[in-house]
Amino acid sequence: MNIDWPTIRTGDADALHGATIELSGWMIPLDPLAGSVDYFLLGADEPCCGGCVPRNPLTSIEVHAAMPIAPQADALTLRGRLVRLVDDPAGWRYRLVDATPLERVEMPPRTFSRRAFLASGAALGLTACAPGRFGGYTEAHEGAAQTESAPAPAWQPPAGTLTIDMHSHGGRVIVSRNLSIGAHRPFIPLAAPMRAGGMNVICLAIVTDTTVTRVADNRKRFEAWRDPQPGELYALGQTEFQRAHELIERQQMRLVTNAASLTTSGPLGPCAIISAEGADFLEGQVDRVDEAYTQHQLRHLQLTHYRVNELGDIQTEPPVHGGLTDTGVQVIRRCNALGIVVDVAHGTYDLVKRAADTSTKPLVLSHSALATHPGARSRLITPDHARVIAGTGGVIGVWPSSGTFKDLHAMAEGVKRMADVVGVEHVGLGTDMLGFISPPVFRSYEQLPDLASALLLAGFSPEEVGAILGGNYRRVFQASVG
Numbered sequence: 001m002n003i004d005w006p007t008i009r010t011g012d013a014d015a016l017h018g019a020t021i022e023l024s025g026w027m028i029p030l031d032p033l034a035g036s037v038d039y040f041l042l043g044a045d046e047p048c049c050g051g052c053v054p055r056n057p058l059t060s061i062e063v064h065a066a067m068p069i070a071p072q073a074d075a076l077t078l079r080g081r082l083v084r085l086v087d088d089p090a091g092w093r094y095r096l097v098d099a100t101p102l103e104r105v106e107m108p109p110r111t112f113s114r115r116a117f118l119a120s121g122a123a124l125g126l127t128a129c130a131p132g133r134f135g136g137y138t139e140a141h142e143g144a145a146q147t148e149s150a151p152a153p154a155w156q157p158p159a160g161t162l163t164i165d166m167h168s169h170g171g172r173v174i175v176s177r178n179l180s181i182g183a184h185r186p187f188i189p190l191a192a193p194m195r196a197g198g199m200n201v202i203c204l205a206i207v208t209d210t211t212v213t214r215v216a217d218n219r220k221r222f223e224a225w226r227d228p229q230p231g232e233l234y235a236l237g238q239t240e241f242q243r244a245h246e247l248i249e250r251q252q253m254r255l256v257t258n259a260a261s262l263t264t265s266g267p268l269g270p271c272a273i274i275s276a277e278g279a280d281f282l283e284g285q286v287d288r289v290d291e292a293y294t295q296h297q298l299r300h301l302q303l304t305h306y307r308v309n310e311l312g313d314i315q316t317e318p319p320v321h322g323g324l325t326d327t328g329v330q331v332i333r334r335c336n337a338l339g340i341v342v343d344v345a346h347g348t349y350d351l352v353k354r355a356a357d358t359s360t361k362p363l364v365l366s367h368s369a370l371a372t373h374p375g376a377r378s379r380l381i382t383p384d385h386a387r388v389i390a391g392t393g394g395v396i397g398v399w400p401s402s403g404t405f406k407d408l409h410a411m412a413e414g415v416k417r418m419a420d421v422v423g424v425e426h427v428g429l430g431t432d433m434l435g436f437i438s439p440p441v442f443r444s445y446e447q448l449p450d451l452a453s454a455l456l457l458a459g460f461s462p463e464e465v466g467a468i469l470g471g472n473y474r475r476v477f478q479a480s481v482g
Ligand SMILES: [Zn+2]
Pocket: 277, 345, 346, 367, 432, 435
């Protein structure tokens, strides 16, 4: 059966789950360095460049081909079995499996080689308007920015600015919930969009509760649905940390492990700080904080996620412990002593208050937004909740959820409201890249110049934009990690 893109966009294709279909579109390899591939995206629209990957699950689908296919210059028609995805952590809605090209595909004049990719703008980041400064490319980007005639003001970062995302699962660092793909699902480009958008550093967050959480309430939220086996989440942590390092290596990114390497590596190219969303991998054993610090270079630890764990209560489930547990207190002390940023995102207000009393270093709440009266299970926070973080000298990352903000301008206004409550020196950016069920308003690092412009329009000075987009987190990282 031949289907068209409106069938995908409207969700009518749900009814074709398991059926053999034919669909025409543009082949978009997720790793432009790879040559022939058996895993790629099929998009409704022609891709614009080698490093540009669509994010919209209504205009592109995942493809597992029956055999590797060389990148195609023209659109092609694929036949395969359509699979409707229900809780895909990357947000994809449909996958075509055992896919084969319907016609004999034209072989491109040359395979898209690593050399060709490196020679392209996507690899070097020679894209207009990149806010962050990478050594050697600053002049090129400034020249490009000056020739732009866009009405929005372009942000010129003050000297020494480093842009930092406080919370990211970029590159698809998280191990898939789908056990058949598991730890082996392909990465997608991370360094190229960071260069293109001028993002210097990301806190690259693994997640260690994925095997026991699932999407609930008609795809609206995550919840834990079973208890883990002893050792299960520790083992998942080992796999996830390993995958994070593999991603960093394959993308040729730099690892930041202390304030000195942040200063030296940050301006040179895309960098990562190893981070964990949820301390579930500790399984309540405080000495594993030391192990993660030394063996996996963990430098940013979020205490809880979607499971009420050994450390404390979460916003999305009824409280069990009355906030932070004694184990949670010990973990914070260990983080303070070793040099690990403590992140209390997802924790309840009670958890945050005890964490603030415990920590000798500033706290981070990496991804949320303000609400006057957050509903039950809401991930948003009240002004008082935000003030507790600011009271430690810490930073709250504003989160681009499309349930909260309709576009980047609304998000910039959300940043303004947060700054009005806690002061601009306590506000940051936590994109939660590839962590959403529904595509957020900030979906790609290539949007960073647009976000910076929106922040200028919202009334922030260029220096304040620099503080929000990195400087404030840098201060906390230096104070915590040293
Ligand atoms: Zn989260």
